[in-house]
Amino acid sequence: MSLLRVAISASLVAILGISPALAQTGPDDPTPTDAETPQGTPPAVQPAPPPPAAPSAAGAYDDRPFARIVPNFLTDLRRLPSLDTAVVLGVGGLLSAVAYQNDVHFTRQASAGGTDQIFAVGGSMGDGYMQAGIAVGVYAAGRLSKSNATAHIGADLIRAQLVTGLLVHSLKLATQRDRPNGTHDSATKTYAFPSGHSAATWTTATVLWRHLGWRVGAPASLLAAYASASRLQQNQHYMSDVLFGAALGIASARTATIGHGQRRLAVTPVPMSGGGAVMFSLLPN
Numbered sequence: 001m002s003l004l005r006v007a008i009s010a011s012l013v014a015i016l017g018i019s020p021a022l023a024q025t026g027p028d029d030p031t032p033t034d035a036e037t038p039q040g041t042p043p044a045v046q047p048a049p050p051p052p053a054a055p056s057a058a059g060a061y062d063d064r065p066f067a068r069i070v071p072n073f074l075t076d077l078r079r080l081p082s083l084d085t086a087v088v089l090g091v092g093g094l095l096s097a098v099a100y101q102n103d104v105h106f107t108r109q110a111s112a113g114g115t116d117q118i119f120a121v122g123g124s125m126g127d128g129y130m131q132a133g134i135a136v137g138v139y140a141a142g143r144l145s146k147s148n149a150t151a152h153i154g155a156d157l158i159r160a161q162l163v164t165g166l167l168v169h170s171l172k173l174a175t176q177r178d179r180p181n182g183t184h185d186s187a188t189k190t191y192a193f194p195s196g197h198s199a200a201t202w203t204t205a206t207v208l209w210r211h212l213g214w215r216v217g218a219p220a221s222l223l224a225a226y227a228s229a230s231r232l233q234q235n236q237h238y239m240s241d242v243l244f245g246a247a248l249g250i251a252s253a254r255t256a257t258i259g260h261g262q263r264r265l266a267v268t269p270v271p272m273s274g275g276g277a278v279m280f281s282l283l284p285n
Contacts, residue, residue: 092247103238110232122230126197160256195245198228202249
């Protein structure tokens with residue numbers, strides 16, 4: 001597979017781009033007027049109507065992630081084409097293209113001493129089914145413990161892993177790159193580019209970072225980096241596979257957690273004498 005094919009595939013991904021009515025007094029149940037109220041009898045106090053439900057905001061808690069799996073998935077796909085996604089995948093694509101020039105060298109250096117069992121654990125941890133199981137487990141734990149915050153994280157993990165899985169497997173089919181050991185399984189479509197293990201673990205790490213901050217996100221990111229490195233050491237992926245897989249996971253997670261990060265990227269055109277400029281700013285959500 002040529003560098004052009006990788007770049008084209010990366011570019012294609014980068015551009016993918018009720019409030020309840022208030023109760024009313026019906027004609028058959030009129031409210032008594034002052035004139036109709038007997039002297040000395042206080043007027044009946046009518047219960048205040050419930051406030052209208054606020055519309056669902058982006059990133060609001062979804063207590064039915066499985067029942068709403070299709071509409072939620074379609075919503076995330078519509079949100080995916082954005083400046084934030086373009087920046088993440090653009091950086092990931094650039095790093096992947098640079099690494100592509102020395103892919104064989106990186107992988108040979110990483111696996112020179114043979115496969116190490118320490119890194120074999122990273123391969124198991126980064127498996128897509130394992131990460132999906134973690135997502136479902138977090139959601140179930142939140143529901144059983146009646147913790148909406150935990151269930152919310154689990155629901156976002158489920159949605160993010162779905163988007164990641166679609167992007168990863170679509171690119172694998174589009175590129176059909178053999179693994180460093182010269183093999184692929186055409187039946188299960190386990191091609192090399194991009195790394196699904198890298199994408200899945202970085203998806204989880206990014207969702208946790210967006211919800212819980214760096215104290216949880218940083219350790220999760222270290223585990224994601226370990227899982228990604230294991231794919232090189234186990235001679236399963238090239239460096240470019242791992243880098244772009246990480247970018248896909250981050251982009252998918254950021255899409256599924258819109259409104260949860262502490263900062264958002266804003267782009268502002270700035271007119272200048274004889275031309276103009278574009279200002280990038282990090283703003284609080």
